Amino acid sequence: MKRRIRRPLPRSEGPWAWLTAGSVAVSLLMLGGLLLLISVRGLGHFWPAPVTLVELEDGRAIAGRAVRELPLVGQAGSERLYFTGNRDLDGRVWEWVPVSTIASQERPVDLVVLERRRYGDFIGRLVSVGPIEPTAHPLDQKAVWSRLQARLQAQMTLRDERDRIERDTLRPLVQRVEANPSDREAREALADVNETLRALQAAMHGEVVIIESVDGRRLEQPLDEVLHAWRPNAMSTVEKMMAWGQGVWRFLSEGPRDVNASGGVWPAIFGTVLMVVLMSLLVTPFGVLAAIYLNEVAHQGRMIHLVRIAVRNLAGVPSIVYGVFGLGVFVYGIGSSLDEWFFNDALPSPTFGTGGLLWASLTLALLTLPVVIVATEEGLARIPAEQREGALALGATRLETLTRVVLPMALPAMLTGVILAIARAAGEVAPLMLVGVAKLAPQVPVDGEFPFLHLERKFMHLGYHIYDTAFHGNDVQAALPVVYATALLLVLVILLLNLTAILLRHYFRARHGVLARQP
């Protein structure tokens, strides 16, 4: 057994050790801080934070979530920022309150938060559910709350039913009619389905909930615009955790709403992963073949030496340059020609002549090509000469030696190249902005319509989503938690992609005990 011997460092080398260890510590601290920040801010976004009812000294009452507190400029004390919601009543959702003007604050359990399709969140009290009955005496809050829950559940059932009919019945019928406009049977069925959908729509549309802000302004809120309702002050920790889990799940599984500032990021996750997978599929064969040529086939002369230097330097070209190349060559060059030859009917609206999934994947494949070539080449060069000679000495040709002995042994190195390529490509945003990423593309590029994978479609990307949400929303303050959550997600997605490739590499290495005897 090997045992490491620890020697005390000579006194003269003390400062050295401090300097080197210190820089490691600082790097780790910064990395850890970064991950901690985006984790806390991103994950905290989904926690049902308590809502405070604040009575001000001037008699005004507001209700909202306390977000942060800053010292007042030029005077003692501090002011606090509340998220108060109710954009339709107040025209704004944020309120700065000097702490010294707060007369009292409490957290009543009857405060309700409604997440709505329009105008964002509502914070206030429930009055009644259903059409207004003039004679109605005020119901107790508990009964109204449970009625609201039941109605929301019913709404959700109707919504699911509508989506199901649209997906399973309506779309195939529309396709049939489009393919064959004289198909009477299909036309009649289509009319029936439309009737059913209209009826569903009407059933969903009729209901309202009467709500009241804490300062007594009433509002009639159509129930079909309410996505979700909760009473954060009445929730136990377990309920909050469940709500948190549901919030995370909705973030992962739903499409964005409200100019990307709320809702989920599913299309962006899907777009990112699909783009990276396509990129890997494109770059791996090219990179491996190129590396094989450079290392195994070509005469090792000055020319190959120059090519090798050029390939290594290509890895350092800024990514936006690749984006410009992709736009000029793939989109305007090849894409426009493809449109002229094959999609002439659709012109002047472009099919492949505009940015899309294929061009983005190709551009990133080009960007990561040097990484794969270099890693594969190094793997090929590490394979001992005895292995090649051993195969040749048994009567194998050079091609047989390559395919049966050399390439299987170089597989882990190729996967290392792919891992590095994924790590680089998944985080790239700049070139994508030129060749196919979209601010909003609710339709993911894979669906049930032939040819199932739509390479010409624009797609959403987590990296671009972060940029867009942070700078192009209506309310940057409200979008900030979404930015953090998306950033955290991007890190996790890249981690997951890398982990898959690393496990694959580990599998190939371990298969023949290569871990014990790495060539």
Added chain:
Amino acid sequence: MSRPPRLQPATSGSIIDFPSEASCLAIEGLSLAYGGKPALRDISLRVPRHRVTAFIGPSGCGKSTLLRALNRLHDLNEEASHEGRILLEGQDIHSPEVAVDELRRRVGMVFQVPNPFPMSIYENVAFGLRLQGGLTRRRMDDIVEWALEAAALWGEVKDRLRASAWSLSGGQQQRLVIARALAVRPEVLLLDEPASALDPISTLKIEELIRGLKSQLTLILVTHNMQQAARVSDYTAFLQDGELVEYAPTDNLFTNPSLRRTENYITGRMA
């Protein structure tokens, strides 16, 4: 048994021969250079069939180069050029009719460092057979068993043929590589310092194996270990500076070398 005749020292072009032995390989006036730098100079000798012939000599004397010329492994080096002929059973191995992969199947090779492929034990032995193709599974199993048996490894691995070849010890790996070479039924087996990376017990096993194999094929052994050459070989060629200095039955060469240069080397008085 008739005593082989004493040999005259190598002179240019004359082939050293043992008339009582049938020769398998004949090297005629072979010179080899890498990028204009000579590595072998005008070597002529005959390798007797079904005997063990050893090439000895100091490092860099060209013994490995000579060995690798016999299955044309030096073809891989673009800078290598040669003159002279190598005849395998009377046929020039450099002639256009000889396909190099066919030649290498007939002239197998075992290297200094055990080099099993990253596959199972079974697949390693079957590697050469699969290249040829056209064997039934049953026949393949039989040949693999025969080859492992011939390499004295069958008993140790018969229960784990599907295990990775890299899980074997160094000595077992070297015997596996010998089995792999034997599986394609070569006529000649070249061994390039096959035991130099092994422990004494594994070395002993390999040497026994070499002695046992000569009833089936011709073996050529390169070694820097003179005791090993003396223990296993029937004939020994001493090379120095790319030249063949002396070639004789092993007993004669070690007990009664005819040249001062040979004597100096085998007694350890190398300049």
